[in-house]
Amino acid sequence: MMGATMFAVVFRGKKESVKSKVITAGVYQDIIRGMTRGESHQRISQLLYNSSFKVNILNSVLKDLKKELSKLSSTKTGSCLRRTSSDDLATVNFETWNLEFQLFSPVLFKIISGVFDDQKSVAVAVISAIIQKQKNMHMCAFHHAVSQVLDNGGATDECINLLNKLGLCVSSSAAAKKKTDFIARQTDHIQKLVISEKIALEQNTDLLDKSENKNEDMISILEYIHRNYIPHTAEEHPSVIRKKILYQQFYKASSTTDCGTLSQLRNSVHRVDVQGSDRVIDSYRAHSAFIDDCLDAFIVGACIHHLGMEDIGSEPKSNQVLFEAVSSEDKVQFIANIASEIQRKYINLKNDLHTLEHTSEELDMQEQIKDMFDAGEGKYPCVECRRPYKTRGHLNNHLVREHEWQLYQQNQDAGENLDRVALYRASFMKCALLLRDTSDAYQLGDGIGHHTKYQLWLFRFLANFHCLLSPREAYEYKWNCTTNLKGGAGHNIPNDNLVEILVHRLKAKLQSQGSNVTYESARKSALTLQIQDEIRENLIEKSGLKKYGTTRPARANIDIVLMVNELSAGNVLSYIPGRKYDNFKSFCDMFSRVNVVNLHKWLNKQKERLSYETI
Numbered sequence: 001m002m003g004a005t006m007f008a009v010v011f012r013g014k015k016e017s018v019k020s021k022v023i024t025a026g027v028y029q030d031i032i033r034g035m036t037r038g039e040s041h042q043r044i045s046q047l048l049y050n051s052s053f054k055v056n057i058l059n060s061v062l063k064d065l066k067k068e069l070s071k072l073s074s075t076k077t078g079s080c081l082r083r084t085s086s087d088d089l090a091t092v093n094f095e096t097w098n099l100e101f102q103l104f105s106p107v108l109f110k111i112i113s114g115v116f117d118d119q120k121s122v123a124v125a126v127i128s129a130i131i132q133k134q135k136n137m138h139m140c141a142f143h144h145a146v147s148q149v150l151d152n153g154g155a156t157d158e159c160i161n162l163l164n165k166l167g168l169c170v171s172s173s174a175a176a177k178k179k180t181d182f183i184a185r186q187t188d189h190i191q192k193l194v195i196s197e198k199i200a201l202e203q204n205t206d207l208l209d210k211s212e213n214k215n216e217d218m219i220s221i222l223e224y225i226h227r228n229y230i231p232h233t234a235e236e237h238p239s240v241i242r243k244k245i246l247y248q249q250f251y252k253a254s255s256t257t258d259c260g261t262l263s264q265l266r267n268s269v270h271r272v273d274v275q276g277s278d279r280v281i282d283s284y285r286a287h288s289a290f291i292d293d294c295l296d297a298f299i300v301g302a303c304i305h306h307l308g309m310e311d312i313g314s315e316p317k318s319n320q321v322l323f324e325a326v327s328s329e330d331k332v333q334f335i336a337n338i339a340s341e342i343q344r345k346y347i348n349l350k351n352d353l354h355t356l357e358h359t360s361e362e363l364d365m366q367e368q369i370k371d372m373f374d375a376g377e378g379k380y381p382c383v384e385c386r387r388p389y390k391t392r393g394h395l396n397n398h399l400v401r402e403h404e405w406q407l408y409q410q411n412q413d414a415g416e417n418l419d420r421v422a423l424y425r426a427s428f429m430k431c432a433l434l435l436r437d438t439s440d441a442y443q444l445g446d447g448i449g450h451h452t453k454y455q456l457w458l459f460r461f462l463a464n465f466h467c468l469l470s471p472r473e474a475y476e477y478k479w480n481c482t483t484n485l486k487g488g489a490g491h492n493i494p495n496d497n498l499v500e501i502l503v504h505r506l507k508a509k510l511q512s513q514g515s516n517v518t519y520e521s522a523r524k525s526a527l528t529l530q531i532q533d534e535i536r537e538n539l540i541e542k543s544g545l546k547k548y549g550t551t552r553p554a555r556a557n558i559d560i561v562l563m564v565n566e567l568s569a570g571n572v573l574s575y576i577p578g579r580k581y582d583n584f585k586s587f588c589d590m591f592s593r594v595n596v597v598n599l600h601k602w603l604n605k606q607k608e609r610l611s612y613e614t615i
Helices: 027-037 041-049 054-072 094-104 106-115 121-135 141-152 157-165 172-196 215-229 238-250 262-268 284-306 328-347 354-370 392-403 420-443 452-468 471-478 495-516 519-543 558-569 596-613
Strands: 006-012 018-024 482-484 492-494
Touching (some): 027 041, 054 094, 106 121, 141 172, 157 172, 328 420, 492 495
Antiparallel strands (some): 006 018
8 A cells, every 4th residue: 555655565575475564755665666667777776876775786896896806816817917028028918908807807897998988998908907916916017017118218216116106017126127037038039049140150261370379379360350250330331331422422612613513502502511521420311311402403403404394383395285184004104204214314324334334345245255265175166156266366356257246445535525514413313313212222121012122122132142242241231131110111220220229228228327337237238128129119009109200390392492493503404515513624423433344353253152152
């Protein structure tokens, strides 16, 4: 029976006896009324939570949470947070943590993840890791990773210990003990590398007329081995050497009045930090950027001159009709034809390498004639008619007279009619393009996307390693392959650059130790630095942190425009026979200065090496 302020509830007791209870007005009456009327579960749950059952409900939930966390932290479960080896710390995965957390502790996972509006898996994983560390001290994989990152970044022991008290990392002493595992892993890695390269290093050394019983002779033996068979790091990086060569050949401070020279262009755009080959190392980036800008200016100027344009903003006199309407293939072909014409007309001049080419052809032909010699007969049988000759001179005359072979005879051209200004321009563009192409080949030499630069880099690597370099230089070159610190295409750097970066960071780390630095502390820092880097890079990747400093602001094009105007005003892109610079009066192409005879002998020797070393 129900009244206005109360009603009775009839129910069965434990002994199936019918009982009744009067419910007064209040929250309990609202709960029963909602259940009898079939109201939503959310409404009834809210009424229960706001009642005196709230404390009991919370205690029940808390009890379940403790059971879940105890099960998760059990050694039988084998949680990810218990794995603190160097390999595990370097491969931390927040998504794996969340899956494990959701599987073994669904209630707490829902509570934590429900706090955030968006699904932030990293935040959920970090909060759960901190909670589990407070529950069980062995669930500390995240805290060990954070400690190593802090140590890698130069944090002091006081800072690490403070964050340890806040529950965010392990103590500095625990982090130092963990480095022992890192040292063991790195030592094993180094040992494997040494063993794998042992065969490559095994070779017979020369015989020395020295006595091992004399100190001075023993020192001479060691010096000889160190000088000829131990790999050395070059004092200057190859990219620095290439740029120094460009400045040595094309830059003179006295040539500021010669329009189109690097020195004159440098003054026209006020590049005061560019001062020639002696300052390439001190101001490497400025000198490198200036070479790139000059090359771009020469290319743009050549394009303007070839297309008959007055300036950069004018319309070309020769262009493709309805360029936008043609197919992509036709557009590419049209642009490729223009590029080919520019290369032929402004870079590969007709008279710049004629001596080198003809001399090389003559040497190749003489080598072919030399191979005709029959050691058994002691004569030179003609490859065309097999007629034998005692001397190579008679065979040469026979080949020219009877078989119309064209044996080259060098034309002694004084070169008075050459345009030395055009030779300067073409030689610089050729060298700068090769330098840029080499740089691109290294930066893109990772095989991603099957870029053609990768094929070029791989060809150069194989040619240098198997044929062109000595055994010691080949070993150095092998370990000078590229690495990628930033990820993505176009960010490769040579490995010796990486070594320089690591050495610089190691020195900074040792300097922070002050007077406490010892051999053991230096050794520990050196062997743990790369593993700490792996842990840091992995956390950066998994947390989605944006890397800073990977891109640089675009170069201002105003300098290139100014240099193009200077080139156009001085008719540098034209070919005027007999013209020359006052400071480069006898300039000739860099490649024409090669001693072809010595180069030919050296190449034949390397090809002979290749024939038996690659078997």
